[in-house]
Amino acid sequence: MRSQANCPFCSIDAASIVFADEFIFAFWDGYPVSAGHLLIVPRRHVADWGDLEEQERAAVTS
Numbered sequence: 001m002r003s004q005a006n007c008p009f010c011s012i013d014a015a016s017i018v019f020a021d022e023f024i025f026a027f028w029d030g031y032p033v034s035a036g037h038l039l040i041v042p043r044r045h046v047a048d049w050g051d052l053e054e055q056e057r058a059a060v061t062s
C-alpha cells in the first residue's frame with residue numbers, strides 16, 4: 001500500500017489487520033457503531049466506490 005500523509009488508514013497497526021489480500025485489508029473498528037463492526041479498506045487510494053476497479057469492488061464485497 002502506497003502511503004498518503006493525510007490518510008488515517010495508512011497508519012493502522014499491522015497487528016490489528018484480520019484479513020488482507022492484494023486489493024483490500026480489513027480490521028476491527030476501534031470505535032464500532034455496532035458490535036463486531038469491521039472496516040474493509042481498498043489498498044489503492046480512491047475518492048469513492050465508483051473509482052474502484054471491478055476486481056477491487058469484488059474483493060470488498062466477497
Ligand SMILES: [Zn+2]
Binds near residue numbers: 002003045
Ligand atoms: Zn492510506
